[in-house]
Amino acid sequence: MSVFRINGDRLWDSLMTMAKVGATERGGNCRLALSQEDLAGRELFMSWCREAGMDIAFDAIGNLFARRKGLHDSLAPIVMGSHLDTQPKGGRFDGIYGVLSGLEVVRSLNDLGITTRHPLEIAVWTNEEGARFTPAMFGSAVFTEALSLQTALGAKDAMGISVAEALAEIGHHGTLPFKRPFDAYFEAHIEQGPILEDNGLPVGVVTGGQAICWLDVQVIGVGAHAGTTPMPLRKDAFLGAAEMAMALEALSRDFAPKGLVTVGQLEIAKSSRNTIPGSIQFTVDLRHHEDQQIHAMEQAVGARFAHIAQQRGLGLEINRHWLSPATPFDSACVAAVRAAVEELEYPHQDIVSGAGHDAIHLARHCPTTMIFIPCxxxxxxxxxxxxxxxxxxxGCDVLLNAVLRRAHRLPD
Amino acid sequence: MSVFRINGDRLWDSLMTMAKVGATERGGNCRLALSQEDLAGRELFMSWCREAGMDIAFDAIGNLFARRKGLHDSLAPIVMGSHLDTQPKGGRFDGIYGVLSGLEVVRSLNDLGITTRHPLEIAVWTNEEGARFTPAMFGSAVFTEALSLQTALGAKDAMGISVAEALAEIGHHGTLPFKRPFDAYFEAHIEQGPILEDNGLPVGVVTGGQAICWLDVQVIGVGAHAGTTPMPLRKDAFLGAAEMAMALEALSRDFAPKGLVTVGQLEIAKSSRNTIPGSIQFTVDLRHHEDQQIHAMEQAVGARFAHIAQQRGLGLEINRHWLSPATPFDSACVAAVRAAVEELEYPHQDIVSGAGHDAIHLARHCPTTMIFIPCxxxxxxxxxxxxxxxxxxxGCDVLLNAVLRRAHRLPD
Incomplete structure (x- = not known):
């Protein structure tokens, strides 16, 4: 069975050329969503797409779609993509790799003289990072109707500029309908974690996105003077929170290796060096591949924290801030990626996406999967x-061959 | 042996009248050091002192001394006192009780027609609270030459107003020399802790101030994505800090009941809900009655924290921010208080001061002790x-009789 190859040098050159747009002093990138730098990055990409014979169109939230005609052009497109916006001090690959890999697939198909049965599109989703406007990933959220257009357009940045104003400024809004049918969506991305690198593997076959549960925890004790309050009479909210953090770590071992626990933020109210903390707020981030297990984790956190609070005579309130269920990717798309990587004989492993991606939204709209490479x-x-x-x-070789499989240009 | 009594109603009335100066909505007081409210409080006190036949004088840092002549007026004065400034949302007793108890002692001696051999003075120390200017207790610190006048005068509040400017504004500076001889210093104060109340006792015979050791701890891990970093690969600085807090609590049991430990402040650098903390700073407040034991505690903290950091692969830095040795009070002054409370037949116990007080500075200058009442x-x-x-x-009865003993008006 034949396999095809992309042009690795050309892809790398494009990545490095894009990295000059909004380059930061320490070798990173700053292209905040819908900024002039983002516009410049989009324009560079659009010029490359036009050179590759593609047509450009937008939807009302500024998602950009570059289209390559298919043999049967009325079929739903197979879509590749990701995002071009970055964190304020972001890197050269997060998002950009998925977009430019899509472009490299098209360029390679042009070189090979292959026209796919389905049309192909490359999507550049608006504001994936959420660094300038919240929520993150709102371009794909609006496209899939997980978020209303009105809400997204009304979001404002720290300067008070709305998304609607920023979009009007760069002119990247159009009339493509939301939720139009996609045959499939493939997103190539850096892993943003250490697993592939640690295992010495160049490719991860992403089988889905993990479930995420965010909790807000408040522990109430009694603030008192650190020098005059005997230890047995204290109700120290911080010691309670510290014991809860230890319990959380122990709990992660019960759910190992798929269960992840993190206390990312903690605030001591009215803190002072010589005052026993009377009130603490902290966050808990729980992750697991399976919905059933994330629920079990949340329940165990509640029970263990309550036990600690009771033993210490502390007040406790736990509120669920957010729950995002696990997102299993489409088995046929995952199988196409796996078949591609096996034919290419690249070392690989199955992996679950720990971070949020546009693909998580797309998975609720069409058959979707991702391809990871190490960072x-x-x-x-x-x-x-x-x-x-x-x-x-x-990673881009895998994308090319997976897309070709999906496009039925190769027999199964 | 005769005992004398103060006028409790008069003292209470004076406390409640003073509490109207800078009264806050919820029944507290706001008289920040050298503010217009502090000035008004001082002027009220000065008017009462003049009515009681006393003379007023200041030193260069604004400490206020009201003087009642003695039979042998060239003898060093026996000094009572505390402070009239408060926290921004402070109470009606902290400091004020020591000043107005001194006044009540003088008023009672006037009623009784007693002139003591030594002159008596009431000291109002400048800026005990440290809420407007740091460091706290700088009036008594400058008087005892633990702090230079220049440093104290240069301290600025949050608005950029210096102590020198604030003092000039209220005009409470004078020429009394620092470190002039005192025969003794007695400070009555609320306990600011729960011990006397818990034990149902109205009076604490304060035998000294405990040692205080303040540490700044920094724990360095690796900041990483909460969703993509497997638990075994993490170097979570917060979990390290939480385990250190647990170790600290365990350590307090080894030094019970005199050893006190508090983590009052903690900050996660660049904290975000879904980021594993890469760097944490927190404070440790250690207290013990004995210098040898505070050193042992500090050493044990260093060893246990280092062990935890090593096991978790975390970086650790511990810096001693401040060490205040234990301050044993003068045995003769303590004996005078104990004799007074026993003659009065008031239930009492020995107690060590957990908080900082002007008396801690004075103890390095002259025979000193304190009298506590419950709050x-x-x-x-x-x-x-x-x-x-x-x-x-x-408490004020005890102050009166202890001062009379010290003034040799009563035989031992």
């Missing part, structure tokens, strides 16, 4: 974010 | 700070 040191959202040219090339 | 719920630095009129009266 150096697992580092992302960081100017030092990096990836190896070899891995960049291999 | 309701152990609460202080709070608008709800409260004390029972009975306890207020009994």
């Amino acid at each position: 150096v040191g697992g580092l992302s959202h960081n100017e030092a974010e990096d990836a190896l040219p070899e891995d960049v090339r291999m | 309701v719920g152990g609460l202080s630095h709070n608008e709800a700070e409260d004390a029972l009129p009975e306890d207020v009266r009994m």
Whole structure:
């Protein structure tokens, strides 16, 4: 069975050329959503797409679609893509890799003289990062109607500029309908974690997105003077919170290796060096591949925290801030990626996406999957974010062959 | 042997009248050091002193001394006192009780027609609270030459107003020399802790101030994505800090009941809900009655924290921010208080001061001790700070009789 190859040097050159737009001093990128830098990045991409014979169109939230005609052009498109916006001190690969891999697939098909049965599209989703406007991933959320257009257009940045104003400023809004049918969606991305690198593998076959549960915890004790309150008479909210954090860590071992627990934020109210903390707020981030297990984790957190609070005579309130169920990717799309990577004989493993991606929204709209490549040191959202040219090339080879399989140009 | 009594109603009335100056909505007081409210409080006190036949003088840092002549007026004065400034939302007793108890002692001696051999003075120390200017207790610190006048005068409040400017504004500076000889210093104060109330006792014979050691701890891990970093690969600085807090609590049991430990402040650098904390700073407050034991505690903290950091692969830095050695009070002064309370037949116990007081500075200058009365719920630095009129009266009775003993008006 034949396999096809993309041009790794060309893809790398495009990545490095795009990285000059909004380049930061320490080798990263700053292209905040709908900013002039984002516009410049989009325009560079659009010029490349036009050179590759593609047509450009927008929808009302500024999602950009570059289209390559199919043999049967009325069929739903097979869509590749990701985003071009970055964190304020972001890297050169997060998002950009998925967009430019899509472009490289089209360029390679042009080189090979292959026209797919389905049309192909490359999507550039608006404001994936959520660094300028919240929520993150709102372009794909509005497209899939998980978020209303009105809400997204009304979101304002720190300067008070609305999305509607920013969109009007760069002119990237159009009339493509939301939720129009896609045959499939493939998103190539750096892993943003250390697993592939640790295992020495260039490709991850992403089987889905994990479930996420965010809790807000408040522990209420009694604030008192650190020098005059005997230990047995204290109701120290911080010691309670510390014991809860230890219990959380212990709990993660019961759900190992798929269960992840993190206390990312903690605030001591009216804190002072010589005052026993009377009130603490902290966040809990729970992750698991399976919905049933995330619920079991949430329940166990509640029970263990309540036990600690009771033993210490502390007040406790736990509120669920957000619950995002697990997102299993489409088995046929995952199978296409797996078949592609096996034919290419690239070392690989199955992996679950830990971070949020536009693909998580798309999975509720059409058959969807992702392809991961390693990033150096697992580092992302960081100017030092990096990836190896070899891995960049291999991931895009997988994308090309998976898309061709999906497009029925190759027999199963 | 005769005992004398103060006028409890008069003392209570004076406390309640003073509490109208800078009264806050919830029944507390706001008289920040050297503010117009502090000036008004001082002027009220000065008018009462003049009515009681006393002379007023200041030193260069604004400490106020009201003087009652002695039979041998060239002898060093026996000094009572405390402070009239408060926290921004402070109470009606912290400091004020020590000043107005001194006044009540003088008024009672006037009623009784007693002139003591030594002159008596009431000291109002400048800026005990440290709420407007730091450091706290700088009036007594400058008087005892623990702090230079220049440093104190240069301190600025949040508005950029210096102590020198604030002092000039209220005009409460004079020429009394620092470190002039005192025969003794007695400071009556609310306990600011729950011990006396818990034990149902109206009077604490204060035998000294405990040692205080303040540490700044930094724990360095690796910040990473909460959704993509497997638990075994994490270096979570917060979990390290939480385990250190647990170790600290365990350590307090080894030094029970005199050893006190508190983590009052903690900050997660660049904290976000879905980021594993990469760097944490927190404070440790250690207290013990004995210098040797505070050193042992500090050493144990270092060893246990280092062990935890090593096991977790975390970086650790511990810096000693401040060490205040234990301050044993003068045995003769303590004996005078104990004899007074026993003659009065008031229930009492020995107690060590957990908080900082002007008396801690004075103890390095002259024979010094303190007298504690309970405060309701152990609460202080709070608008709800409260004390029972009975306890207020009994504490001042003890002050009167202890001062008379010291002044050799009563045979031992």
